[in-house]
Structure formats: structure tokens, C-alpha cells
Amino acid sequence: MNKWTKTAAGVAVSIALLGSSALANAADTIKIAMAGPVTGPVAQYGDMQFTGGNAAIEMINKAGGINGKQLEAVIYDDACDPKQAVAVANKIVNDGAQYVLGHLCSSATQPASDIYEDEGILLITAASTSPEITGRGYELVFRTIGLDSDQGPTAAKYIVEHVKPKKVAVIHDKQQYGEGIASSVKVGLEAANVPVVAFEGITAGDKDFSAIIAKLKKLDVDFVYYGGYHPELGLLLRQSKEKGLDATFMGPEGVGNKDISSIAGEASEGLLVTLPKKYDLDPANKAVVDHIVAKGEDATGPFVWTGYAAIQAMAQGMKAGKEDPFELAEYLRGNVAKTVMGDLQWDSKGDLKGFEFGVFTWHKDGTSTQNQ
Amino acid sequence: MSEQFYYFLQQILNGVTIGSTYALIAIGYTMVYGIIGMINFAHGEVYMIGSYAAFFVLAGLAMLGIDSLVLLLIAAFALSIMITSAYGWSIERVAYRPLRGGNRLIPLISAIGMSIFLQNFVRLAQGSRDIAMPSLITGGWTIGPADAFNVTLSYMQVVIFVVTFISMTVLTAFISKSKMGRACRACAEDIGMANLLGINTNKVISITFVIGAALAAVAGVLLSMYYGVINPYLGFMAGLKAFTAAVLGGIGSIPGAVLGGLILGITEAITAGYFSSEYKDVVSFGLLCFVLLFMPTGILGKPEVEKV
Incomplete structure (x- = not known):
């Protein structure tokens, strides 16, 4: 065995190991990747999205999860940088997540969404407002915010x-x-x-x-x-x-x-x-505000609510048995999602119908x- | 005097302000290059640490209830210079001295590594958010008509000019008059020969790093008070601009670094003022290329003689 075949064998073994660990997790939890800036100059906006996303996942899990399965959040840091966003997207693919909440900055979401679309991963962004993100005819890209x-x-x-x-x-x-x-x-x-x-x-x-x-x-x-x-x-x-x-x-x-x-x-x-x-002033959302405040986090940011709503929409589709990302995408286009932002409906591109600033x-x- | 004149004056003042601080940071690049022929890419980060040190001193004193402006300024400069110099000294000891004498590329890589390390160290310790600084010196003068375009010159800008001028004068006196300064010049000329003649070159190199860091600390204190915002990433852009200023003026030459800083600052302000701020970096780096085409060693740089 020469040096190259040894290396190749090593890589193959490690890929096999990675694959098996992903499968082992998939049985009892549903992994949702949350991507956005944990670091960098706009990390506060990332915090908002993570606060909302985590709160939604915790409350859904407390209420029994998705048909007996629990949701699991995994946070990825793209620092709002297009290059890091691509690296993060590849990591999410390798980690076996099928749903992504994020990314935050439009310039990060756009290159990352190319990878998700190719790999069959559903993306809902809670903050990217650039029209181009949904303007490319992608099937698996949605947002819970308006457009520029x-x-x-x-x-x-x-x-x-x-x-x-x-x-x-x-x-x-x-x-x-x-x-x-x-x-x-x-x-x-x-x-x-x-x-x-x-x-x-x-x-x-x-x-x-x-x-x-x-x-x-x-x-x-x-x-x-x-x-x-x-x-x-x-x-x-x-x-x-x-x-x-x-x-x-x-x-x-x-x-x-x-x-x-x-x-x-x-x-x-x-x-x-x-x-x-x-949305934090809406009396209907008091329980969510209380949950977030009890954790010592801030419930006032705009992306807390768009992030929360994105997870709710995914969860609603999964509860209806649409765990496959493509079926989930179809479900979102055809149904009304009940969320903290009110009733949400998406058009064929994945943009919200009637969102107002x-x-x-x-x-x-x-x-x-x-x-x- | 016409509006055009006031406008020109305003842009020149803006350019000199920003140029002064480029110059303070550029000194650190140029002195290190002059003596050991190495680009210290971690120098921008040293400036960033100076800004953070200033913030902690000011915040700490404010907590103790001290609000005398003079006392705050003296404490901010003194402590920030001490802390930042300690960093400058340690960086040389840890990252460059063990590699000296080898291939010139090796310390360069080590410097880039040091820069990444310092940036992330501050980021992890202090968080990546922008920290707002209190503005200690507010107000300024207005020159020209009250109802049309008038020139504003803040007290802080004047402080920047004055402090930069004093720092440069002290540095020039130190280099040209003191014994240590003479040793520095000797090392810059021929470090091997200086060593043979009994000069402690290790000490000279350490002193060089300490001086560079001290001036970066001065720039850090001034700019964090002027702009009012600090974050762990501000060293990168400032370092890049100061390095450009040092190369433009002739790397290795101290008056060159000052001249380069001022030219760069004024070019940026004039381009943004008369053309478009989108192109200010294009024009300033274009100018750098142009100068290097005709004067490859920079404006005041001496042609390098290959030492045998």
C-alpha cells in the first residue's frame, strides 16, 4: 500500500464514521442548523435570531416536540462574511442537518443558499432582505421578513x-x-x-x-x-x-x-x-416574551420574532408529516402557517405575502x- | 473668501487629522523595518490594544469618580502607553526574536499569526461588539459665515495635531540626540557591525518595538476619543493604511512616515470631497503605485545597498 492509497483509505474510514454518527442522531432528534454571525461587527443581529430560534425550539419541545421527536438547534458562526458562510454551509451539509434558519446578512445567505439548494436542505432566513435571494427560482429558499x-x-x-x-x-x-x-x-x-x-x-x-x-x-x-x-x-x-x-x-x-x-x-x-x-408588544405573544425574558435574554429585537416564526413554520409542516425538505417546501407554499407574526403565507418564490414595514x-x- | 475656499480648507483639515494618526502608526512599521528589515504586520493590532487600554483606563477612572479632564487625559496616555509598550516588547520576544537570523519570510508569517492571535484574543476577552467611548473633549471652532458653508475645527482635532507634533518632536530628539538613539541609528546602518562594536543590539531592537508600540498607543487613545467607537477589528484597516503611508514615504525613514501619512490622509479627503468617497481608496492606492513606479524606495527612502 503506497502513501496515497493509505491516505485515501483513511479518508474513506473517517467519512464512514461521520456518516454513521449522523445517522445515529437522526433517529430521535430533528436537527435544525441556525447560521448567522456569532462574532463580528453585526453579531447583535445574530443574537436576536438565535434568541428567537432557540426560544421557539424550546417551547415546541416542551409542548411535546414533533410527533414524539425533539428539535435540536445547532448554532454556526458565519460572521456575516460570504466566504465563511460557504464554509459553514458545507459544514452543515456534512453534519447532516436538513433545515437551516439563517443566514442573517444577505451577502452571506446568497452564496450559502446555492449549496443548500444543491444538497436538498430547506432554508428560511429571518433577516435577509435582498430580493435576489428568492429571485433565482430556488425551490428550498424562504424568508420570514420583507424585501429591500x-x-x-x-x-x-x-x-x-x-x-x-x-x-x-x-x-x-x-x-x-x-x-x-x-x-x-x-x-x-x-x-x-x-x-x-x-x-x-x-x-x-x-x-x-x-x-x-x-x-x-x-x-x-x-x-x-x-x-x-x-x-x-x-x-x-x-x-x-x-x-x-x-x-x-x-x-x-x-x-x-x-x-x-x-x-x-x-x-x-x-x-x-x-x-x-x-411583535413583542402584541398581547398574544406574552408567553413567548416571558419565556425569553426568564432566560435573561432580550425579546425586543425584530429578528427574534422573524426567527421564532421561521421555526414555527418549519415545525408546523413537520407535524403534518412533511419532514422531507422538498415536501416541507411544498407544504409552506400551499398552507397558512400560524406564527407569532400572525398568519404567514408564501408566494411561489418563497417571499411572504403582504409583509409590511x-x-x-x-x-x-x-x-x-x-x-x- | 468664497465658499470654495472654505470647503477646500475644511477638506485639508480633515485630511491632516486622519493623516496625523496614520503617521503615528506608520512610525512603528518604519522603525522596525529600518532596524531589522522586517514588516511587523501585528502593529495594527498593537494600535487596537492601545485603544482598548485607553477605554479601560477611562472607564476605570470614571468608576472611581474622577472627572478632572487633565487627570483623565494624563492617566489615559500614561497607562495606555505602558500597557501597549509591554505588548510591543512581548511580541518581539515571543514571536520574532527566536526567528531572527533565519529566512526573512519566516518572521513575516509569524507576524501575521501574531496579528490573528491578538485580534481574536481581544475579541474573545471583550466581545466583538462596538464599544462606545465617552467624548471627553467636545466643542470646537467655526470659521466662516454662519448662514452658508462654514469650516468646523473641533478641539479634539487640535489635540490630535498638537499631540502628534509633540510625539514626533520628542522622537526626533531621542533618535538624533540621545545615546540610545545613536545606537538605533547605528543598528539601522549595519546591525552586524553595531554588534561587533559593543552595542547591545537585542536591547536596541526591544526599544524599537517599545517606541513603535508607545506611538501606536498614543494614536489609539487619540482616535478612540475622536471617533468614540472601538472594536477588535479596527487594527486591520488602520494598520494597512499606516503601512501604505510608511511605504509611500519611504519605509525605514521616520520623516518619510510622517510625510507619507499626511499625503495619504489629504489625498483621501480631497478625493472624497471633490470626486467620490467610493474611490478614495482607489485613488490613494493608485497614488502609491504611481510614486513607487518613479521612486521605488518611496519619497524619502534611501536606495538599499546590498550589504556584503
Whole structure:
């Protein structure tokens, strides 16, 4: 036996071992992979999704599980990075999970979903809003959140009808999520003849935005829409206040995080944010809120609820005997799922029918109030 | 004076602010390269540790109820410099000294490993969330008309200019006047010969790392107060930019690092201000390529003579 055959034999043996361990687990538990950022700058959003997903799984298990089987959550960290997301997706395939809750960032969900679709794994994302994710005709990709293409028009409509600014600047972070949503807002504003005097990208991870703020100040803008996440917008707000740029800021649900208030301080007061409805205030969800709060976790984040609903939808299908991912996908398309977000229905692409964002005003203490 | 002038002035001030801090970090790259001919890729992480040290000192003193600005600043600078220098010294001892004298690529890999280690160490110890820092120095001046575009210069920006200038002056005096500085210059010229002449080269190299780390700590304190946010990843981008500044100015040359930092900062601000912020990195790295085409050793770098 030469060196290569030895190696090959070793690999074959280890694959066989992996395979058998996956089979042993499959008998009494149903594994659900939860993928999202555990680390990295947007890990808070991952926490929200994991809080919701775990709570759903615990409550379903407490109520007897799925036809006698228990659900089991396994968390995978993609750090919101497309490359790591692919590695995570391959790991999930190897670990033998057939259902995925995640990923969080659109730019991570998209490459990972290619792998799941090929391997016959069902994916429900609780947070990725890029239209492209469901726009490729995939059979096994769903989401429990709206699209950028819904969020953009909601924001644009609100700006046109309520804010009525004179000059608008649209800034984005050059990423799939941020730029997509910013473009959609720009199109909406231009259609209503609101002048967009600047449309520019900044680099995610940058700390100094003084040059672009001076430019906005010179252009005399009174309204800024930012497509991206909270770390950059927090700094933009803080530096704008220091540099005397007097404008109202608005952002998508990716900026709606308590940390933006600790970064921007006073400057975060009055920021406008499009967010999913506040399901934690719904009296029907009190038991879930109590369960989450009893564990010492935070029940207020938007993805807690979209994550919870995603697991509920999967569980409902499995209880109806549709454990095969393809049958489950068919079930979701054809039935109404009863969840904490209300009754959910999906269209043929895997998008929710009739999901609506609300416009909220953000406060410096990290809370927000709904405007419409 | 016209609006155009004020706008230009504002962008220059923005550029000088960011350039000053690139320069402070770039010194660490250039000094180490000048003496042992190695790129210390963990230096960006040393800067990040300086920021965290500043945060802990400020948060700790705030908990003790100390709110005198002068005292807070002195304590933040002094303790952050001490902690960060200790890191700089230990990094050299642990990751580079055992590998010295071997192939030049080996310490380079070790440096990248050190950088990953430090980033993850801070991430695991402190979490990956952004930590917000209190702004100690608020307010500033406004120059120009109140109703049209006016120039803002915050007190913090002035503090950055002044502290950078003082640090550079002290460093230049140290290198050109003190005995240790003379030993540093001797090592930079020919480390083998310096060793033969009785200079403790190990000590000189340790001192170099300590100085680099101390200046990175100064940058860490200044920038964490200016931007108000720190996270374990901020060392990477800052390190990359500072390294670019060092190469642009001529790696191995201390005035070169300062010049490179300022040119880089001003180029970024002008590009973002007059063209588009999307292209600011493209233009600054394009400038780097252009300068290196005509001056392969950077603006103030000396052509390397092969030592036999």
C-alpha cells in the first residue's frame, strides 16, 4: 500500500464514521442548523435570531416536540462574511442537518443558499432582505421578513409624504443589502420629483466620514438616507452633529439596534428607521416574551420574532408529516402557517405575502416609537 | 473668501487629522523595518490594544469618580502607553526574536499569526461588539459665515495635531540626540557591525518595538476619543493604511512616515470631497503605485545597498 492509497483509505474510514454518527442522531432528534454571525461587527443581529430560534425550539419541545421527536438547534458562526458562510454551509451539509434558519446578512445567505439548494436542505432566513435571494427560482429558499424592494418604497413614500425634504443625499455601504435598499429609495424619491443631489458609497469598517459630511454640508442637504448597518451610521450621525450638518437621517432595519444610541449618543435622537412591526408588544405573544425574558435574554429585537416564526413554520409542516425538505417546501407554499407574526403565507418564490414595514422614530436611549 | 475656499480648507483639515494618526502608526512599521528589515504586520493590532487600554483606563477612572479632564487625559496616555509598550516588547520576544537570523519570510508569517492571535484574543476577552467611548473633549471652532458653508475645527482635532507634533518632536530628539538613539541609528546602518562594536543590539531592537508600540498607543487613545467607537477589528484597516503611508514615504525613514501619512490622509479627503468617497481608496492606492513606479524606495527612502 503506497502513501496515497493509505491516505485515501483513511479518508474513506473517517467519512464512514461521520456518516454513521449522523445517522445515529437522526433517529430521535430533528436537527435544525441556525447560521448567522456569532462574532463580528453585526453579531447583535445574530443574537436576536438565535434568541428567537432557540426560544421557539424550546417551547415546541416542551409542548411535546414533533410527533414524539425533539428539535435540536445547532448554532454556526458565519460572521456575516460570504466566504465563511460557504464554509459553514458545507459544514452543515456534512453534519447532516436538513433545515437551516439563517443566514442573517444577505451577502452571506446568497452564496450559502446555492449549496443548500444543491444538497436538498430547506432554508428560511429571518433577516435577509435582498430580493435576489428568492429571485433565482430556488425551490428550498424562504424568508420570514420583507424585501429591500418593499422596504425602499415604504421609506421613500414616508419621506415624500411626511418629511418633504428640499435636498436629499442617499449614502450606502457598497454591500448587497445597503446598496440595494439605497438604490430602491433613490428610485422612489426621483419618481416623486424629490431631488437626490448625492448618491455615494462609503467603506464598511471606515471610521472617518468627515470628508463626505463636509460635502453634504456644502450641498446643503436636509435629509440623508443611509443604506447599511448601524456601526457606520452611528459614526455618521455622531460626526455630522460635530461638524454642524443639520439634516434628518433615515435607515433600514439594519440600523435599528440599541448600539446605535451608544455610538451616536444624542445624535441618534430623531433618526427614522423602517422596522418590522413590534411583535413583542402584541398581547398574544406574552408567553413567548416571558419565556425569553426568564432566560435573561432580550425579546425586543425584530429578528427574534422573524426567527421564532421561521421555526414555527418549519415545525408546523413537520407535524403534518412533511419532514422531507422538498415536501416541507411544498407544504409552506400551499398552507397558512400560524406564527407569532400572525398568519404567514408564501408566494411561489418563497417571499411572504403582504409583509409590511413600519416607520419608527429612534430615541437616544435606544428605544423607538412607531410613526405610522 | 468664497465658499470654495472654505470647503477646500475644511477638506485639508480633515485630511491632516486622519493623516496625523496614520503617521503615528506608520512610525512603528518604519522603525522596525529600518532596524531589522522586517514588516511587523501585528502593529495594527498593537494600535487596537492601545485603544482598548485607553477605554479601560477611562472607564476605570470614571468608576472611581474622577472627572478632572487633565487627570483623565494624563492617566489615559500614561497607562495606555505602558500597557501597549509591554505588548510591543512581548511580541518581539515571543514571536520574532527566536526567528531572527533565519529566512526573512519566516518572521513575516509569524507576524501575521501574531496579528490573528491578538485580534481574536481581544475579541474573545471583550466581545466583538462596538464599544462606545465617552467624548471627553467636545466643542470646537467655526470659521466662516454662519448662514452658508462654514469650516468646523473641533478641539479634539487640535489635540490630535498638537499631540502628534509633540510625539514626533520628542522622537526626533531621542533618535538624533540621545545615546540610545545613536545606537538605533547605528543598528539601522549595519546591525552586524553595531554588534561587533559593543552595542547591545537585542536591547536596541526591544526599544524599537517599545517606541513603535508607545506611538501606536498614543494614536489609539487619540482616535478612540475622536471617533468614540472601538472594536477588535479596527487594527486591520488602520494598520494597512499606516503601512501604505510608511511605504509611500519611504519605509525605514521616520520623516518619510510622517510625510507619507499626511499625503495619504489629504489625498483621501480631497478625493472624497471633490470626486467620490467610493474611490478614495482607489485613488490613494493608485497614488502609491504611481510614486513607487518613479521612486521605488518611496519619497524619502534611501536606495538599499546590498550589504556584503
